Amino acid sequence: MNAESPTPLVPDETDTTASFVAWVRGAAPYIHAFRGKTFVVAFGGEVASGELAQSLAYDCNLLAALGIRLVLVHGARPQIDTELRRRGLEPRFHNGLRVTDAAALECVKAAMAVTRIEIEALLSQGLPNTPMAGSYMRVTGGNFITARPVGVVDGVDYQYTGAVRKIIAEEINADLDQHNVVLISPLGVSPAGEIFNLSMEEVAEAVAVAVKAEKLLYLCDAPGLLDAEGKLIESVTADEAERMLESGEGLTEDLHLFLPGAIRAVRRGVARAHLIDRDRDGGLLLEFFTHSGVGTVVSRAPLFRLREATFEDVGALVALISPMEAEGILVRRGRELLEQEIERFSVVEHDGVLVGCAALYPFSEDNAAELACLAVTQEYRRAGLGDQLLRRIERRARAQRLERLFVLTTRTAHWFRERGFSEIGPEALPRQKRELYNLQRRSKVFVKTL
DSSP: OOTTSOOOOOOOHHHHHHHHHHHHHHHHHHHHHHTTOEEEEEEOHHHHTSTTHHHHHHHHHHHHHTTOEEEEEEOOHHHHHHHHHHTTOOOOEETTEEOBOHHHHHHHHHHHHHHHHHHHHHHTOOOTTSTTTTOOOOEEOOOOEEEEEOOEETTEEOBTBEEEEEEOHHHHHHHHHTTOEEEEOSEEEOTTSOEEEOOHHHHHHHHHHHTTOSEEEEEESSSSOBOTTSOBOOEEEHHHHHHHHHHOTTOOHHHHHHHHHHHHHHHTTOSEEEEEETTSTTHHHHHHHSSSOSSEEEESSOSEEEEEOOGGGHHHHHHHHHHHHHTTSSOOOOHHHHHHTGGGEEEEEETTEEEEEEEEEEEGGGTEEEEEEEEEOGGGTTTTHHHHHHHHHHHHHHHTTOOEEEEEESSOHHHHHTTTOEEEOGGGSOHHHHHTOOTTTTOEEEEEEO
8 A cells, every 4th residue: 555545444443332232222122022922024935045045044043032933934936937937838927816727736836845945944054153053943834724716806717826714823823832933835725635826925914913923024126115206114004005005106016915915914903014125134133123124114003102101111211311411402300300200201102112202391370381301312303203292292281271382402493493483581481490590501492372
């Protein structure tokens, strides 16, 4: 390297360590919440034979090690198509569903068997210096699905293409209770002993509903649902997702297939359905163990929930506001003070994790109230939660027949101006608050008429 070459940028070890520690601590609430819960992960044959298949196996191993009950549902569409062409046959589809005659059924069975064996092999590795070193995943399967024929639709006889009649949930749960990972192939058998080819997305939906899964996840050919500008939509309700499905705009082939199953699943009791990019390395971990995730979450009701705080929230409130207290953005409040004033706080939670708060301190003699401790975690500051908390506090103040809402701030004056607050001098504060005004902080005072 010559004397004029720039010094290479080497990551600071302290920063790397701090980031790792922060990530683990941030993931801890999800690890606690998900332990013992059932996740159904569905993926097509493209994933099973793709470059990231091994990484997916590693991540499934980690989920199982964390105590998550794991059901994997695989497809084999490209493998079936390859087997058909190898035998001189052409794949046939109608409305996105394969037409399976007797010859095609033999190809389905052959492709499914090979694909399943390859997935089991990936899940069974334990080589040194890999994430699965020293681990042993018991992978099980069985005749968990009874099926019926789809029959004739629009004049097309689907023959050996079937639909789910029943999922034997008791047997799946029995395997999960033994700490096994259940791997399900989309094949079903009728009471008469006939074998039917099923769609992976329908099987995953039916299994998730039957075992009362916490989460159903589809690995698909898109980052998730996108808005008109091509930006990822992090969460939608089932009703919103249905409207997107009806319009069909911006939906890929996989999303057309998987989104209906996600919508039906959450309406039938599955807590969350997720759509994430099958080409995103580590997508499962990022989706489940980070605040913002990397895909789209479909839920029956909005993921964000506003409510009044309880004593159980004190620890989470301390963790939420401590970083902003350290920066001087918020006035310090000890845990004891928070416990004493907890009824003054409103909070917003995302998927059970506290991500925002605000407090109302009334001064009834002056028909006024203070909005205090308005805080939202960094990940959600563009999600409009500050506005929702402000509206919540305003409603609480009006319910107490208070006429003015004031706030003291050192960093966010413009935010309050944009929301109808006007700047006033400290002398205009209610007497009790005026006596406590900290001249050293030099906070600006804003007021809004309710």
